[in-house]
Amino acid sequence: MNIALVVGLCVILLGLIVGYNIMAQQRQRVESSKRQEMAKYIAVIDATEELIGNAHNLPYSGTLLVCLNQKILDALKTMHDIDKTDRSLPQRISDVQAQINQIKQTYQNKESTSFRVPDSDREAISMLKLVKRLRAVIKAEHTKGRLPTQAFVSENSRLEQMQMKINIENVLKRVNDAKIKGQMGTAQQLLKKALDVVSSKSDPYCQSAKESLSAMLEEVNTSLSKGHEANRPKNDENKELDELFAPKKKW
Template sequence: MVFTTIIILIVVLIIAAIFINAFQQHRAKLEAERRAEVAKQRAVIDETENVILACNTMPISPKMMQILHTRVLNALKVLNELNPSTEVGQRIKDAEQRTQEDDAISSPADFALPENDKLIIQYIQAVKKLRILLRSEHSKGKVDTKTFIEEDKQLEKLQLKVNVETLTRRGRAAMQSNMLGSARQYFEKAVAALENQTQQDEYIVTRIATLKEWLQDIQSNLKNANAQDRARKKEEERDELDELFAPKKKW
């Protein structure tokens, strides 16, 4: 009887140990998932705030800014549920204020191409990131399809404008340095990018006309340069013939 009781106690202890271990593993798993979700939401906040910072010098619509600020706000709310703190609570209030201020913004800033290649690259990367974030919010149902299409189209136009204006600036610099071949290549790339657009707006039409005018000037200059080069070579050949058939001097 005592032996049976001991066996039962041992079995109970083993079962209890199994349950305790399983419970601890479950808690550890939940805690790991919580930490991973906290890290994820912090990454979303940091990523979006960096993009918002880059938007200060970009012609981004008030609606797009509201989408970005709402993305930060939603991430902060999730973060506060997972890891409540006074700091996060205050940031939520600030984010709510910013989303309300977005409605009061009337129009985006004018487009201005950055001064150097490094800033241009950062600008292009920011536009690409904006399109990725917009697509992500749309796939989550946070942005309606109509808004997504309109905003993505605006960002696509902005991306095109950066590309074209960068090529234009390089082409003009090449022209000033009398590197007409390089200038022509830059302008031709810009024209091709513009003509590939299915919807032609005022910017595209005007830019194509200007670029083609410059290409025509380059073509005329190259023809003149080639004509001058041919004339010079012909003159050099004539001088050689004159020298060859000139009367020999008697010594």
């Protein structure tokens, strides 16, 4: 009788141990999944804050700033739903919401900064990459239904024109530098490539740029016809041109 009792107790104890281990493993899986989800949204917030931090480098519209901050707000709210124990999240949510409200009041028909011509090809490429990231964000937010269609179309068009302006203004700077150095061949190739790009556009900026570029090209051609040496661009210059004027992805 005592042996049977001991065996029974051992079986019960073993069952409790197994059950406890199963529950512990389940809790670990849940916690691991929660940490992974939290890490994903933290990465989203960090990347978006980095984009917002570049608002002094490029003209950001109020629509774009609201979109970026709303993306952070949505991530924070999701994190709060995942982990109710984090007491810092409610305050952060409140702060971001207040920031969004302030942007809506401050940036009506106003941009974060004025457009600045890039100082070098490297800076121009960096600016173009930033614009590309911004266009990817607004496209994703529009797809998720967080950005109205009209706002998306308007902002996407504004960013596309900014890409064009970065390219053209950088070309104008390079052309002037080449002319100062007497590199008329380089200036000619730059102008021809820029004209190929703006000729297919009909917006006011491109039409104005087309006139300026055409006049500059005529001046360069005249100089070359008078016997100025046409210096061919080096391979690295051609590579930079190809990167600057690579076909942009249509959103």
